[in-house]
Amino acid sequence: MNPSLAAALTQQPNPRVERSHPASPAFRQTHISPAALVGVTLAHAGLLGLLVFMPKAPEPLTPPRPLMVSLVQPKIEAPRPEPQPTQPVVKPVVKPPPVRAATPAPAPLPRPVIKASEPTPAPVAEVSPPPAPAIEVAQAAPSPAQPATPAHPADYLANPKPPYPALSKRLGEEGTVRLNILVTPDGSVAQLELLESSGHPRLDRSAMATVRSQWKFEPARQGGRAVAAWVVVPIQFTLRS
Numbered sequence: 001m002n003p004s005l006a007a008a009l010t011q012q013p014n015p016r017v018e019r020s021h022p023a024s025p026a027f028r029q030t031h032i033s034p035a036a037l038v039g040v041t042l043a044h045a046g047l048l049g050l051l052v053f054m055p056k057a058p059e060p061l062t063p064p065r066p067l068m069v070s071l072v073q074p075k076i077e078a079p080r081p082e083p084q085p086t087q088p089v090v091k092p093v094v095k096p097p098p099v100r101a102a103t104p105a106p107a108p109l110p111r112p113v114i115k116a117s118e119p120t121p122a123p124v125a126e127v128s129p130p131p132a133p134a135i136e137v138a139q140a141a142p143s144p145a146q147p148a149t150p151a152h153p154a155d156y157l158a159n160p161k162p163p164y165p166a167l168s169k170r171l172g173e174e175g176t177v178r179l180n181i182l183v184t185p186d187g188s189v190a191q192l193e194l195l196e197s198s199g200h201p202r203l204d205r206s207a208m209a210t211v212r213s214q215w216k217f218e219p220a221r222q223g224g225r226a227v228a229a230w231v232v233v234p235i236q237f238t239l240r241s
Contacts, residue, residue: 155218157187162210162235165202169239173200176236177207183217185226198237207235 165173175198182191189212197204211233220229 157216159215162206168202175199178234182230184228185219187217187219203237
């Protein structure tokens, strides 16, 4: 390069290169001292502590809900009625049935139909004495000492019932036997007659045999003393179902 050209270039300024200027006196005098730095730090620390330890604002109080109270009137019970004294029950007076006069024994019943499929119940021979036994004077060969009409006729006692014949039970025989009995002054049977048959000889024989051998009577009385007299006794044989 030419030395003169180089010198010229050196002397011409470059518009693209900015020249540096020396700092102003004010900038050169501004400095942050350590004490100021410590003070700023303490101030910030204090503010931070206030933010941390400052009490929180109280929360708004929620007003209590109103309590609904309803008044309930107590139930008033009606006074119970006092128990009325019970009146004594008066039982009606039952009058005894009137005593009926002796009625004649019914006619013999027709023979019932025997059913083989049904068992026959245990028969019972029933004695049906009238309230006042009829007194009849003996018709055949009366005794000369026998009174015609005694003041107190002969009466029944607790006599056993005649047995029911087994064959009569199987055949279903029923009926009423009427006997005319001569009662002696000591109450025994002196004589008896069959006034009316039951329609079955077996029943007639059972009734006559039992009366003759086992029955006793209250003798009739005439003038305060026992006398012989006739009495009619009906004996009924019935198969009870």
